[in-house]
Amino acid sequence: MRPVFFFRHPTLIVSLAIVSVLALLRIILFEYAQMIYFVVFYISLGLAFNVFLGFTNYVCFGYSVFIALGGYAMAHAIKWFAGVLNPPLVIVIGLLLAILYALILALITGFIGLRLKEAYFAIATIGLAQGVRFFIEGFHVWGGSEGLIVASNIIAHYGSKWLSTISIDYADLLMFSTAILSILITYYLLNSRARYAFMAIKEDEDVARSFGVNSVKYKLLAFTISGILGALLGASKLLKDQAIFPGEAFSLTFTLEALVITLVGGKGTLMFPLVLGILYAGLKYFLTTMFPGLQLLIFAVIVIVVVELFPEGVAGWLRRRYKGTLMEKIIT
Amino acid sequence: MNIVLKVENVAKYFGGIRALDGVTLDIYENELLAIIGPNGAGKTTLFNVITGLLKPDKGRILFLGKDITKLPPERRAQLGIARAFQIPKLISSASVIDNVILSCLFGGKMNLNTARNRSLKVLEMVGLNRKAYETAGSLTSPEKKLLELARAVAMKPRVLLLDEIVAGMPPVEVDNILSLVKKISAEEKITAVAMVEHVMRAVRYADRAVFMHQGKNTSRGLTK
Numbered sequence: 001m002r003p004v005f006f007f008r009h010p011t012l013i014v015s016l017a018i019v020s021v022l023a024l025l026r027i028i029l030f031e032y033a034q035m036i037y038f039v040v041f042y043i044s045l046g047l048a049f050n051v052f053l054g055f056t057n058y059v060c061f062g063y064s065v066f067i068a069l070g071g072y073a074m075a076h077a078i079k080w081f082a083g084v085l086n087p088p089l090v091i092v093i094g095l096l097l098a099i100l101y102a103l104i105l106a107l108i109t110g111f112i113g114l115r116l117k118e119a120y121f122a123i124a125t126i127g128l129a130q131g132v133r134f135f136i137e138g139f140h141v142w143g144g145s146e147g148l149i150v151a152s153n154i155i156a157h158y159g160s161k162w163l164s165t166i167s168i169d170y171a172d173l174l175m176f177s178t179a180i181l182s183i184l185i186t187y188y189l190l191n192s193r194a195r196y197a198f199m200a201i202k203e204d205e206d207v208a209r210s211f212g213v214n215s216v217k218y219k220l221l222a223f224t225i226s227g228i229l230g231a232l233l234g235a236s237k238l239l240k241d242q243a244i245f246p247g248e249a250f251s252l253t254f255t256l257e258a259l260v261i262t263l264v265g266g267k268g269t270l271m272f273p274l275v276l277g278i279l280y281a282g283l284k285y286f287l288t289t290m291f292p293g294l295q296l297l298i299f300a301v302i303v304i305v306v307v308e309l310f311p312e313g314v315a316g317w318l319r320r321r322y323k324g325t326l327m328e329k330i331i332t
Numbered sequence: 333m334n335i336v337l338k339v340e341n342v343a344k345y346f347g348g349i350r351a352l353d354g355v356t357l358d359i360y361e362n363e364l365l366a367i368i369g370p371n372g373a374g375k376t377t378l379f380n381v382i383t384g385l386l387k388p389d390k391g392r393i394l395f396l397g398k399d400i401t402k403l404p405p406e407r408r409a410q411l412g413i414a415r416a417f418q419i420p421k422l423i424s425s426a427s428v429i430d431n432v433i434l435s436c437l438f439g440g441k442m443n444l445n446t447a448r449n450r451s452l453k454v455l456e457m458v459g460l461n462r463k464a465y466e467t468a469g470s471l472t473s474p475e476k477k478l479l480e481l482a483r484a485v486a487m488k489p490r491v492l493l494l495d496e497i498v499a500g501m502p503p504v505e506v507d508n509i510l511s512l513v514k515k516i517s518a519e520e521k522i523t524a525v526a527m528v529e530h531v532m533r534a535v536r537y538a539d540r541a542v543f544m545h546q547g548k549n550t551s552r553g554l555t556k
Contacts, residue, residue: 193444196434199423207421210383212409212439212487316425 010330011190011270015183018274019043023176033168035285037240040175041233042281045254046261046273047182048229052222053259054268055189055198058114058121061255062128066102066227068249069132070234073097075148075244082150083157091170094235102231105132106224114219117205133250147245154242163242171239178232185225186270194218202268253296257284260299264306266315271331333360335394336523337382337413337491342391343547344377351377352388353547359491359525364517364537366528369544375527376418378544379493383415384408396490409439414489418496418527420480424469428460428479431468432486439487454486457516474505481509485516492517494526510537 006013019040026036045067053059077094085093113124137145154163189195197218200208205215238244261280266272280299287295310317315331322328339357343350352374359365367375380386382393384405392401400408414435422431429451436447455461458478463471468479477497484492494513498506510526514537517524526538535541542549 193437196437200434203423204421209405210415211435212406214406
């Protein structure tokens with residue numbers, strides 16, 4: 001007899017249950033909607049970043065470029081189609097544009113950059129976000145250094161009621177959808193033949209190739225998926241903020257935050273970036289209030305302590321401790 | 333006998349060092365060829381050039397009559413050239429069976445179910461079936477060598493390159509592994525090329541032997 005669905009897919013069920021509880025809280029406790037959005041943003045950020053770093057051990061220091069491009073894509077859709085199409089359709093076009101922008105950038109940079117080994121790729125991507133930012137500012141494209149503000153377009157074409165509907169309901173819905181999509185994709189990758197390819201690439205790329213793994217193809221796959229999820233995140237953020245400014249959008253902050261979420265605990269797992277996303281959002285909220293401006297410095301100390309205490313990662317330690325139990329399956 | 337793999341006048345230089353200096357070699361179908369030579373003779377470099385991890389500066393490699401000199405390592409593996417490394421390059425945190433499934437999936441181009449069945453069969457051949465679900469990192473040193481061998485055999489290669497897999501092992505283990513290689517290559521119809529430290533072992537197990545010295549294959553001949 002086949003085991004019940006939960007015992008066959010415990011990680012997936014628990015992950016989706018966590019997001020569902022947050023969605024329920026968002027509906028019941030509307031006054032905490034902003035806080036819950038904040039939490040789901042960091043869940044999605046951790047999971048999206050983890051698809052590349054967690055599965056390949058490669059770091060993209062220019063990851064914020066994908067979030068920024070998603071924001072610009074949504075801003076373009078609103079600028080170009082507001083008043084022509086109804087708001088939900090404009091948002092769908094914004095999402096498609098976000099995917100397209102991320103796809104083009106990921107394929108171009110990945111196809112060239114992913115032929116480099118880990119450290120060299122990381123160095124090469126440091127300039128990626130800043131390069132695109134200087135291009136936008138220097139050539140005065142996409143609003144140049146002044147960025148793009150879409151609130152006025154929404155009010156002019158749909159009225160101020162739609163402004164709050166888009167900023168609150170649609171932004172939240174899109175953020176939750178991105179989190180769920182990230183969970184499903186991560187789970188699929190963890191349970192498909194791609195898992196074996198990623199496992200081998202992480203251990204030794206030359207050996208992986210000797211056993212028939214096309215390492216560039218799999219790294220490009222992870223990089224592209226991670227980039228697209230980042231762009232969807234950025235598109236949702238644009239709906240929330242209704243404006244995008246290059247100085248903030250291309251800053252290193254999101255990349256560093258994603259690194260913290262992914263590295264503490266267990267990269268390459270589904271459960272850890274999710275749980276760490278929640279913890280990070282909560283801690284950031286607390287630390288920003290108590291020690292404004294110092295939260296990343298404090299997180300740096302936390303990362304060092306965790307790495308020292310758990311050299312195999314918290315996930316590895318827990319997996320060893322709960323070997324053979326349901327807990328081991330859940331924390332994969 | 334058909335030639336499976338042909339190495340034609342291959343040279344590889346590292347700065348002023350001639351690691352391979354015009355090596356020419358024919359490897360015949362279903363034979364067990366021993367490559368003998370001291371450290372620094374160029375044996376591992378030759379394997380790296382055959383598997384595509386290094387590009388030769390001169391010469392070419394033909395596999396089943398096709399020039400594969402410019403193919404990347406993954407394509408060569410998929411065509412049927414497998415390699416077991418001198419120091420087992422296992423995925424320590426993964427299970428024993430997952431290490432073998434990996435090579436079946438990508439080198440052997442099998443689907444997941446076939447790969448799982450094939451892996452269990454090969455693990456049984458090398459005597460590791462009872463440890464299939466333990467982590468590769470928990471195996472003893474001789475078991476790791478066996479897993480390295482199983483991983484290469486599992487992808488059903490035409491040519492199996494064994495890079496000093498018995499180096500540093502006690503004589504009993506060396507004989508066990510070389511007997512196993514001979515048995516498996518005969519059963520699975522695999523052409524095997526093994527680097528062997530001792531001439532007497534090459535004579536005992538191989539069909540033919542090639543001697544390498546300072547990047548050249550100085551002599552060759554039948555062992556029987």
